[in-house]
Each structure stands twice: as C-alpha cells, then as structure tokens.
Amino acid sequence: MEQKIKNLIKDALKNLNIEVSNILLEHPEDLTYGDYSTNVALAIAKNIGEKPKHLAEKIAKELKRLNIDATIEKFEVAGAGFINFYLSRKFFSGSVEEILNKGFDVGKNKILAGKKIMVEYTDPNPFKPFHIGHLMTNAIGESLARILEHSGADISRANYYGDVGLHVAKAIYGLLKDTDLQNKAGSHNEQASNIGKAYVLGAEVYESNDFAKKEIDEINKKIYARSNKEINDIYDWGYKVTMEAFEDLYKMLGTKFDFYFPESQMAPIGEDIVRANIGKIFDESDGAIVFKAEKYDPKLHTRVFITSQGLPTYETKEFGLTEEKFKTNPSMNLSITVTANEQADYMKVVIKAISLINPEHEKKMLHITHGMMRLEGGKMSSRRGNVITGESLIRDTIALVKEKMDTRNLDEAEKNKIAEAVSVAAIKYSILRSQIGSGIVYDVEKSVSIEGDSGPYLQYSYARANSVLEKAQKQNILPDFEKLPEEIFEIEKLLYRFPKVVLRSSSLYEPHHIANYLIEIARAYNSFYGNNLIVSKDDPISSYKVALTYAFTFVMKTGLYLLGIEAPQKM
C-alpha cells in the first residue's frame, strides 16, 4: 500500500515535471489526519520556488487525474502543505483478512534474511547472585533476538560467564568460613542462594580486612591451579548448582542459549593475541601490558590488558571471546553484545584495539547498552553484594499478582503458571516500555497494580478477546468478510501498521516501539469492545467484528512474543 501511494505521488510529480528521489510517506500521529501523509510539497517547495501549500494543491489536482483504485477513499491538502490519504473500508477489511491469513507470522519481514547474527546477553557469573541488572539485560537481549528473528535473521543466543576469577575465590572463602552455607540438602536454588550469601561475605571482608584479602588471593591461585582437593570439590559443586539455578530462571524468562562461552577458555586465546602484539599495539607500563587508546581517539583512554602480576584482565578475555565467537561462526554477519551502559567506554577501548588487529571483526560488532534498573531505595552493586536478586524480584511480583488474581475456574497448577507468566510480563514490560538507554526505577507494587500501561494489561486484553472468540465459536459465528460495517474502527486503523512497527524496532534495535504500539492497540480494542456488541446472532456484521477480534489476538500475541512475554488464554 505504502509503495502504491508513493508511486502515485511520483507519477503526479512526473506529470508536473518534478523529480524527487525520496518520498517520505508516514502515518500521521493523529488519526484524523488520515492514514498516510506526505510532506513532499513542503520538502521541495523551496527548490521549485513555490509556496508549499500551493504546490500541494497542484500535486493533489494531478493525483485526482490519475487512476486511483478503491483502496484509497480520499486525499486532501492540510496544514502547511501536507497531503493526507484516507484509506477505504475495502482496504481495512482486506488488511484484517490478510492478518487472519498470516496468523502468528504477522509482522514478519525479510530485511535480515540470510544474515547470521549472534546476540550475547544476560551474562551472570556462577558463584555470584543473578541480580536485577541481569534480569534487565536478559529482557532486552531476548526481545532484540526475537525481533531480529522476525525480520528474517538467523539468530543465535550466547551467554558469556566468569567461571574463574576473584569473585569465585570470594565465594569459596565465604563457604569455607561459614560451612553451613555448604548445606546440600535443599534445592539447587536454595544452594545457589547460599553461595550468593557466601560471595557477599567474601566480598565484604576483601575490602575491609587485609588478612582475609590475602587468604582470598591465595584461594584464587589454587582455583586456577586446581591444586587443592577441598577447594576443587567446593568449586565443582558450586559451579554446578549456580549454573542450574540460572537455567531455571532462563526457562521462566523464555530464553534458551545456543552458546556458552566460559571466561577461563577465552582468557588464553586473548592473552596469546595480546602478547603477540606487544610493542605494536600494546605497551608496557608499570609492569602491566596496556593499550593506549587515546593515541587513536582522544575520547578514549588507556586500559590494562595484562596486569603487572601477569594475569589477563577482562579486556583481554573480551578479546578472546570475540575471536572465539567468529571462529565458531565463520559466516557470522553481526555480533551484538548487550550490557549495562557502565561498560560503554570500556567496550569502545576494547573494540578500538580489535579494529587494529582485525578490522573485519570490528565492522561486525555492535555494543548495545542499557541503563540501570533500580528499585526504590537506591544503589546496588554486585561487587559489594547489596543486590536484589532476580529470583526474589520475581517471587515478590508473583505474590502480588496472586493476591489480585481472579481464581475462579483454575486449579492450583494452572494458577501458578499464569501468575508466573503475568509476573514476568509485569517485569519485562516495565523494562521494555521505554528506551533502553536510560535507566528505570522499578516499583514492584506499581508494576502489577498499574492499570493501563503494563504487561498484565496487555495480557488481560488478549485474554478477554479470547473469551469473546470462545463465545463466538459456541454460537457458531465464524469470521467473515461478506457484510462490512460502514464505520471504520480505530483498531483497524492501527492493526495493519504492525509490520512497520516491527521493522522500525528491528532496524533501530529498539523494542520499546512495539511495547508502545501494543498499548495503543489494546486501548483501541478495549474501546471497540466497550462500544460494540461483538458476538450477536442478530447482527449481520457480527462475523466481521469476530474477524477483527481474531486479527487483534494474532497481532497482540505476536507482539507480546516479540517482547519475550507470554500471552495466556485465560488469566
């Protein structure tokens, strides 16, 4: 449709002997301005030396002479020189029919067809708590992965985790000091939670107590060397249960990773590359191997790649990770890493270094950063340990959802499943509703109690539409396009725009456009629902309203899927 209108405008301009390479056609924000709008007259008026409005009138006149089919109801000149197009009843019923044909494939496009893209996100470390920052990265990464997939990309999901390092030593120190925390009686979630506590304990004394600090450094060396049986046993157990606990969370959050990259294996790969380039790209400074990025870009800074003690830093490991990613996926077109924005500058330095060694890799790397997730009450730092864990946040949210739920025809298992889906929706929607760059303040109470701008509201709209369809099925009213209403409902004017919203989210790597769009269609559908009796034997257009309801459910469920949110039939 869009192309059709563009061609029409092009033809009209040609008749006026005007050549324009790029015609901007957009959906006006305000539906009263029509379904499509172009500003060509405004854009070219100056070059041609005419008043925009006058030129718009001329173009409109020319459009009128062209053969326009029945999908366009009318068009008119408005404002400073816009030409607005109003689509017809026929177009909208056709678009609803198209959505029904596509089903859950609605909104798919092929702009990334044939592209292999890896998305790395979440990245929690074994032995450390999975905190709400990980939850945020996961929500964003999973949504991006699904959106890009919907655009035809061949997506793989990757997880990078610190299986060795000081944080492990801190946790093991804690476990050695407080052996109760080694209790293996509970579920792996409970055991992982104890290990998290042990980490907090170790992290605290590392800062405050020099003696403990030395002890932890010793443990760290023993972990690397695997020289102590007791430490090895604790390590193997702790590694296993914390990783298992993460998998439980991923399952609940709807993520399945294809690749796991452990830091311990990335480090030597990176170290080889760094050491091979000392004197060329890397310099020695105070006994450490550093990269002076400011030599190449004044906005960057120097970072240590190998410490004066000879240990590779995170920078070097990232180097190895990049190498490994491209090695395991030779034909990869793009490697996306999602992290919090505190790593933005650090990553720029690393990527700069990579560009000097392997410019091909650098061109295919994209770092997407997001703001902090905060709760009422301020800061959190995983190093200091005063964190809110992802699991506790979900648990608290579930408790609140259960209080609010209408439990009439549900058994306990079903109820739990739905409460879980609603809670995950509440959290994910709070994260994905706004631009990912800036931080969010998450208020558990509000995320579920807010009406009208929340994940649960979207799910509720979907579930209610499903009830309508159930009733229609019972009365044997099937979707049909024979008899059409005269009125064009707002919901119809929004539903056909879904593919364009997906396209936008996908090309800008911004999930929030979909979140905002879903709120719009939920509101429009609820309004339609409130003002119309949809299922009615006596109403000749009931079949069309049922078709419209089906279309809404397809778009809503697909949209929620792209945000990583489940849409239960009932709730």
Next chain:
RNA sequence: GCUCCUGUAGUUCAACGGAUAGAAUGCAAGAUUGCGGAUCUUGUGAUCCAAGUUCGAUUCUUGGCAGGAGCACCA
C-alpha cells in the same frame, strides 16, 4: 577535571526535522439490565535555560544548568 548518556503534563514514559507535542497514571465528572469492571467515555495538565541552523526544532549545532555512568592493573 575530562568523556559519554539523559532533562517533556503532579508522576512514569512516547513523538523517523513537520500539523493542535501523544499515552498511561493522578485528579474531576459520567457509563454498565450485553462478551471478563484489571473495562469504557469526557475533562484537566508539559518540551530545563540562552543563542544558532531551517520554510518549520522536543528532535540538529554551540554554551550554560541539573541528574546518571565511566575515566590503570575489578568485572
């Protein structure tokens, strides 16, 4: 001190350089003998400041002010 990000209704967020700056929530008023009241309808209310570019700036540029993040052996 330097670098990056963000400043929009009371609050939380939108707006590919375009029209009367959209929603949600809050507040005020109203609807429901129908399909799920976690609903619907109406009203209320905002671009941090100052210059510049442009036919047109919330958007781009510069300078302030305010908040967040980062800046050498942590990740």
